[in-house]
Amino acid sequence: MIYSMTGYGKSVLQLPTKKITIELKSLNSKNLDLNARMPAVYREKELVIRKQLANALVRGKVDFSIYMEVTGEDTSSKINKPVVEQYINQLKDVVDGNEIELLKMAVRFPDALNTVREEIDEEEWKVIQSEIDKAVSALRIYREDEGKVLELDFIKRIENIDTLLEKVIALDPERIEAVRERLLKGVEELKEKYDENRFEQELVYYIEKFDITEEKVRLKNHLNYFIESLNTQDSNGKKLGFIGQEIGREINTIGSKSNYAPMQQLVVQMKDELEKIKEQLLNVL
Known part of the structure; x- marks a missing residue:
């Protein structure tokens, strides 16, 4: 039995506050050439992912992507209220305008939003890692059919x-x-x-x-x-x-x-x- 190096695999995971989409694309290459793209929150797991993919795929030019879409109320960005209020007060001294228009301008200025760095939930990561295995399995089936x-x-x-x-x-x-x-x-x-x-x-x-x-x-x-x-x-x-x-x-x-x-x-x-x-x-x- 032979396997092609060409393949495609995809898996979608719905979590309580986010939707995770995992994609794998593979073309021919003499060795394993892996390109990984993922949100910053998962970047610390890149070496683990690379090892996981190397063991399963062996060879090929592989593009691996994790896409994250926030679907719940949880967000890593918070409005910095004191800073925004200061911007609005300063803007009132410069231009005339209603509160809504001034607010729209103020939130565009530096430090108007505080971004809190997310920490990986290990239980959540186990589920995501299992989902990566599903995407790998889909790609291997594709490779087998091509083979x-x-x-x-x-x-x-x-x-x-x-x-x-x-x-x-x-x-x-x-x-x-x-x-x-x-x-x-x-x-x-x-x-x-x-x-x-x-x-x-x-x-x-x-x-x-x-x-x-x-x-x-x-x-x-x-x-x-x-x-x-x-x-x-x-x-x-x-x-x-x-x-x-x-x-x-x-x-x-x-x-x-x-x-x-x-x-x-x-x-x-x-x-x-x-x-x-x-x-x-x-x-x-």
Whole structure:
């Protein structure tokens, strides 16, 4: 089973005096790149949150946000009455106006409001932390669903490469014969006498340089190993990436040795399928 690094999770918690909304967004990244935004009151818990998310999400570019909306009468800001009254008295000496208009002006001045720093209620925090777990679970479900789509695409691409490899294997005897005939024709065009035994020896040596038997076997093994790794319990995008590199190495070697246009066309198609796999592997956890 594989997981995508793309995901989204959200959870909403209604407390007696506030509404807490938790959002998680995740994209692909080589490591865990976590960006956290939260109200100042919860900032002291940031390290705890980061550890909680790192253990659950492992990798990815993750945006974590806590939004707080006050819904009750409780507020951290209080009117500083003595200061506001002084502002109003001073304003009366400067302008004429009714009490309401002067009050509107006074509350805009510095120190008109006292902001009391909230302290985290630990019982409340436990509930919020549990809600973060719910958002993480929602994101993991999203990642799992995306992973299933990726897995189907990988299987399709690997099967396509395997089918093309079978065509390469079927074409190989024809390729060797074509190389042999091309070399023989070239020698005959020289219109010079030659030692046929020596020519056969040189021909065998030359053709051996173009032998792709080992590459075909290794490529087949790598394709099977890729599918086996997809079916393991843990998602390991890096491991699949390494296998993809080995697949590419064998395909490239077959292409460099083929020396035969029909086979090179099949190699180009295999490379195209592999490139699509590599692009998608960047998003696997």
